[in-house]
Amino acid sequence: MTRASKILSGAAALFLALHIANGIYFGGLLPNCARSYDEGMNSHTLQFRRLVSARPAYLPGYEIISGLIARSIGKNWTAIYLANNTFHLALLLIFSCLFGVLVRDFETGALAALLLCLYPLAAGSYNRYCMDFALMGIVMAAVYFIFKSDFFARPGYTLLFFAIVAYGVLIKETILAFIAGPFFYALFLRLKDLWRRSPPAAFRFMAGLAAVVTILGVLASLTVLRILLWDHLFWEAAGIPWYAPENLSFFWKGLWETQLTPLFTAVLAAGVYYFAKEADARLKILISLWILLPNVILLFIPHGKTARYLLPQLPALAIVSSFALRKLLDSPAGRGALTLIFAGGLFQLYVFFYAPETLSALSYKGFNYWKPEAYRLGESFDAENFRFKTELPVKIGRAITTDMQTRYAKDGKYTCSVTFFPDDWTLESYILRSYLLLNSDLEMTETYKGVIIMAPAYSGNKLFNRYFRNLSPADIDYAVQLAPRGAPRPPLKENLPGWLRASYETACWSLGLKPEPQDWEKVRRVFAERLSTFRDVGRVSGGNYDAYISAAPR
Secondary structure: OOHHHHHHHHHHHHHHHHHHHHHHHHHHHOOOOOOOHHHHHHHHOOOOOOOOOOOOOOOOHHHHHHHHHHHHHOOOHHHHHHHHHHHHHHHHHHHHHHHHHHHOOHHHHHHHHHHHHHOHHHHHHHOOOOHHHHHHHHHHHHHHHHHHOOOOOOHHHHHHHHHHHHHHHHHOOOHHHHHHHHHHHHHHHHHHHHHHHOHHHHHHHHHHHHHHHHHHHHHHHOOOHHHHHHHHHHHOOOOOOOOOHHHHHHHHOHHHHHHOHHHHHHHHHHHHHHHHHHOOHHHHHHHHHHHHHHHHHHHHOOOOOOHHHHHHHHHHHHHHHHHHHHHHOOOHHHHHHHHHHHHHHHHHHHHHHHOHHHHHHHOOOOOOOOOHHHHHHHHHHHHHHOOOOOHHHHHHHHHHHHHHHHHOHHHOOOOEEEEEEEOOOOHHHHHHHHHHHHHOOEEEEEEEOOEEEEEEHHHOOOOOOOOOOOOOHHHOOEEEEEEEOOOOOOOHHHHHHHHHHHHHHHHHHHHOOOOOOOOHHHHHHHHHHHHOOOEEEEEEEEOOEEEEEEEOOO
């Protein structure tokens, strides 16, 4: 191993240690709570009472791994997702280095691994629930096996490719968009070679491939792939049209704002030049397909766009960028420039995690998905003021469960919808609701526009799951008003217009949609009429909040 290789290996190990330490630090600020409502919603679907939920929101790979970890360490969500993500981070860095050795040299792979540790989107995804983060290492391993198999010429590595892709599908089905381009390109090269040498061999290869794909397809259909494709692709609210400037800007501003930042975008631009000049033709085509095809697919799907969806393409961008950084290793001046680049990357991560207002000011509207201000506010609130205590969500959950057992058990009603009405729509109340999802004795199955559809723990396996296309007042079973502890109970009817508007706009933002004008007074009248029939269940207190619970008439 050369001196440069040893230095880069040490730097990669140091950056990995910093990743883990930073994740533990931020996770410790909120030891068992999500930092956002979406994270709380997704994490709660893991329902640690079973390895696979009755109706999971995604394919069960991430859930099974998290369930096994939970059985080892207990229900500590921070430790669960950090253990899960650390495994996939190690997978990413190892296969990045191995891929570099395969296509050029170890230094190229190590430089790509270092870049992946410094990309803010990857760093911001590591210490939270994010299946897209796990896919980065899996896609990197799959592409490595394509090359190692000499484009499916070596059966052993070909089987490893299918095995790692099958594992990735169980984590999240979107891996297919990232691996489709490299897969079909490798398949084309293999069939071209076989047909040239022996057409019967080409037919046998196709038959074997069809058998493997059929088996994988059957296994997928036995889980929840049909539900996933229907719910996630067709039922979720469509975003703005694909041709709208707001939609297109997600892609051309994506590298600049949401994935690499200006510093690493400049490195990528230099990398494109050297990559096009020096890389093998097959590598250039494969990497190009890896990057371009997922963006085309994401452009047209009827779904909100968020930067985390493109996390699995970051290894490809890092590989391209590493071709430029590799040139810097050849001279003292270049090594000095390389040191400055990595120092700049570390500074970016520092301000991203610890001084987000600085990065937000430098970057137009901040990061598209990981808003720096929102990212830090939750940790600040909890660490400085200890406002969020698990006792409050536990008390809310118990009060609702007890009331349902009394009122509905004989009728066979096992689910309820709970709507939260905060005194004002702030991140405090947003995170408090995610606290409820993780720490109450209610099992949440789906959310939409501020409504939580919950199955009390006593319902056993009779879970219920659906997507709300429109929120109807008739769907609300319980209303929970949140107010600062000791403050008068907020007037619900008077606060309805502001709450409805804020809830709607927040839901649109979380789904990547553009809010449309609404007749809020008309909506308020409908809700007010329904809520006026509710009866008081009681008040519970915890931390710095009081929760006033009321129930719909039976």
